[in-house]
Amino acid sequence: MYLKGPDELERLRKQVIEGKKAEEGQKRVVLCTGTGCRGAGALEVSEAFQKELDRSSDIELKRTCCHGFCERGPITVIEPMGVFYQMVSPEQVSQIIAETVKKGEVIEDLLYKDPKTGENIRYEKDIPFYMRQMRLVFGHNRLIDPTRIEDYLATGGYKALTKALFGMSPEQIIEEVKRSGLRGRGGGGFPAGRKWENCRRAGADVKYVICNCDEGDPGAYMDRSLMEGNPHRVLEGMIIGAYAIGASEGYVYVRNEYPLAVQNVGIAIKQAEKMGLLGENILGSGFKFTISINRGGGAFVAGESTALMASIEGQVAEPRAKHIHTVESGLWERPTNLNNVETWANVPVIIERGADSYSNIGTEGSKGTKIFSLVGKINNTGLIEVPMGMTLREIVHDIGGGIPGGKKFKAVQTGGPSGGCIPEALMELPVDFDELTKAGSMMGSGGMIVMDESTCMVDVAKYFTNFLRDESCGKCTSCREGTLRMYEVLDDITKGKGREGDIELLEELGWVTAEASLCGLGQTAPNPVLSTIHYFRDEYEAHIRDKKCPAGVCRDLITYDIDTELCIACGKCKKECPVEAITGEKKVPHEIDQDKCIRCGTCMEVCPEDAVKVQ
Amino acid sequence: MENTQLEKILKNYQYQDFNLLAILQDIQAIENYLPRGTLEELAKRLDLPLARIYKLATFYRAFSLTPRGRHLVTVCTGTACHVRGAALILDTLERELEIKPGETTPDREYTLETVNCLGSCALAPLLIIDSKYHGKMLGTKALSLLKGEEKDVSEGS
Structure with a gap:
């Protein structure tokens, strides 16, 4: 339908809305089939729903994209009740149709369980992850099948x-x-x-x-x-x-x-x-x-x-x-x-x-809301939209649900490869453009990568510098060579070949790279290095002076050992070790031959008793 | 690539050289890499120096100048995957396949690649085998997937 004027648009909108009103009470399954949920199997769930629904034409399947709570995908909302089901699998589809869609009964197992109170939560709006958000820009996603302009109208x-x-x-x-x-x-x-x-x-x-x-x-x-x-x-x-x-x-x-x-x-x-x-x-x-x-x-x-x-x-x-x-x-x-x-x-x-x-929304210098992707070592991975100025603590702990496995929070990395790492001491920082810049990081496009005590900050700096070295277009010498040299120095430090003066050298290299490069990539390239030196200098020093990686990440500086008290001699690690570095018989605690060990972490991964320790 | 196929792509982009990136993407989508012969033919058709085409083909990460294996094994090395242990998975696969990222096994069975981020961070660390997503990966799990011993439920697009 070609709209010749605004009145025709409004007429069409009225029609669409009236059509929707007439459908009020319509039984509908709203399923997120965005990329995040697809990765978790949403297309298979969609197929299963389609198969079931082909038999009962009075129920509609609506495929939307991202609702934000990717951690719990595939996400489904059952209307008209509005019940929010999470981590739905194809096998559960017929039960959902039979019990919830047709009879209005809630399946407790599919509800989100609040880890703090242990209570099952029925509706999206009551889930802590959503409660503190202000979804001005992103909120309509759950109402819209992106292939239907009528939904947008x-x-x-x-x-x-x-x-x-x-x-x-x-x-x-x-x-x-x-x-x-x-x-x-x-x-x-x-x-x-x-x-x-x-x-x-x-x-x-x-x-x-x-x-x-x-x-x-x-x-x-x-x-x-x-x-x-x-x-x-x-x-x-x-x-x-x-x-x-x-x-x-x-x-x-x-x-x-x-x-x-x-x-x-x-x-x-x-x-x-x-x-x-x-x-x-x-x-x-x-x-x-x-x-x-x-x-x-x-x-x-x-x-x-x-x-x-x-x-x-x-x-x-x-x-x-x-x-x-x-x-x-x-x-x-x-x-x-x-x-x-x-x-x-x-x-x-x-x-x-x-x-x-x-x-009215936001802070003095940053207005409106911002969408962040909250990822990494965090319980509730997903996309969140909050008013500018919300503190990091609220974002990480209240919305993100804190750190998995009871580990200790270490830092949030914001701004992507151009940004920096913000330590725990700054958890009360109100997040907006200017405050992040003042803290030595930046807003960037809104990535927030949460890191815990088992993340090595030197390794993180090396990761980003390697990324930038790889992605530098090479036009400016300062960026092309600067990122390469910084990477080489960081690589040495993580391999136990760091020397006194390396930190100062990194600072100098960072300064030149930033000052002499043409575009934002080079100008901000040292941020991951400089911010980690600024807030986590002790980790650099431990690598350089003591040849130790306190977080247990840098492979040349760590050893894996089996705790003989905990080892049940099941033989799993011995079987999986790719270099046959593990010895031990039945009922005898196993041992790792440090000369043979390549520190691949396989033994730690397969141990059912968490008996393999890294130092 | 057949000349008629190339012709169809070129026609789609009105033989305009500013569409070169899209033209190369379409060639790679069909061939899985950019064959030298096709690029030479392309240079002729668009009346461009071959070097101009290679400049693009070697600059952008998306392109491969060598044929890729029957199976594409991609490790996501985005930041979320990195902090959750993507490096160990990549190492395991490098050791098993005896190739580095960007390379193909001599029998053309596997190509190993990395990707900067696919935005499926809830599944981190993420391994993609022939466009199937396998989340919450571990080194041992990656090996069983390669050997076809384990079927992962989280398969998507």
Whole structure:
């Protein structure tokens, strides 16, 4: 259906909502089939539901994307009751249909059990993981089948677009975004409204807007989940932005490793075109805007704006100097405004609610909410959306449920390879752009990797430096050689070959790499090293002076031993050891030959009694 | 690659060299790597120096210039997987297959690769064999999976 004007859009919305009202009380199984839940087997669960439901046509299966609580996937909500089931397997499907969907009986075993109180929780809103969140941008995911634009319309989708196109001038929109205090969610935190304003002012006949979905930070996947789960919201933000800036063409640059995101945004673009929400004369306003998709080639540096634009032009993704800003001369030397997925997805919220209401949320310098991916050594892995300024403690302990296995918290790494590690002493830090930077880290795109006492901070620094060494495009010598040298020094330290003065050398190398490199990758490359030196210097010193890895990670500095008191002489470790380093007979505690041992950790992994200890 | 197949891809991208990245992605999707002969033919069709194509093909991580094995074994080395022990799993597989990441066994049975993050961090550490996800991996479990001794329930897309 092609919509010729805003009134036709509203008529359609009314129809869709009335249709949904008529369905009230409809028996429905809502299943998350986002990438996270798919990994946990959601497609098999979906198939099982489909098979069962083919026999009873009065029950609907609705496939959404990410609900955020990935730890407990596959996630299912049974409507109209609203019961929240977690870790559902195909074998449980017929029971769910027979008992819950048909008879309204709750299956206690499938409910989330609060580890603190031991009580089973029936509804999503009562689960501690969700209770403290403010799901302004991400919350609609659970209501939307991303392949159905009607679902988006029912949540008020494209209302902000109508308001912008027919009730506001481009200048007013920019003013609104400026007043909202929205800062770019991709890394740097540059004020979005100011960027738009500069791009609008740049004189040119053709301008572009770009959506950056080349989410390269390892451990961060909120952009993917938004794009998979609610692509129309991102598109709506882009259309509003394009209208405000005066751009007629847009690009979505999305990681090719995200096939479902590529697919869903492709479907969404086609639907929007068909309805007249994209293309010539959008909703009869006379405004023309098209969007095409570019798939990334798997280069971390392509997340940098100038490198990304080079990649769209069919070149290698090498950044350039920004003495002329991309808002004046970007893609094909035309004014270009680039924002990331989450930034664009915030725009409809701002336009619809108004800047005043939006800027009430958050801190002085960081407004609104932020989606974080809370991963690593944490009980509740998942995507969370919280108001800016929530403390790290609330995020890690109240929402994340603390550290698994009763281990001790050590640090949170934020900002991906450009960020740093924040220690326990700063747990009361209110998380926003400026506070994270002050702590020597950064917001980045919102990855939060939790580390416990068994994580070695020198190893973490080495991991990120190796990542950056690998991903440096090589254009700047300081970055290419700086990351390599830092890696070599760190590698030596973790192998027991560290020397006095290495820490100072790392600091000097870090300083040069940051000062002399062109783009954000090089400028922030030393952060993982410098922040771990700053907060965990003692771990570096233990590696260098005592040739010890206190966390028991660095292989050349540790030994595995069998506790003879605990060993039950079951022979499992002896059987699995790849180098036959373990000796021992039945009923005789086993022993590890340290000369033969390659420290692969297999014995520790297979020991049923936790008798293998690392030192 | 058959010339007609290449022709179809090129037509899809209007023979525009700014679409080179997408063209190479489509070739690799069919061939599983970028064969030299196809790249030479591509250079001719688009009237580009072969070096320009190789510049892209060697820059982006997604491309392989050598044929890959029948089975693709990918270890996720994202940060969440790393702190949960991905390095030990990678080591185990390197030892078992006697190859380094990016390499293929001489019998072309297995290619070992790493990926920076697949955003399935709840399953960390994650091993992917022929696009099937196997979560909460252990070295010993990875070996049994390789030998086909263990079937993992968490199989996805």
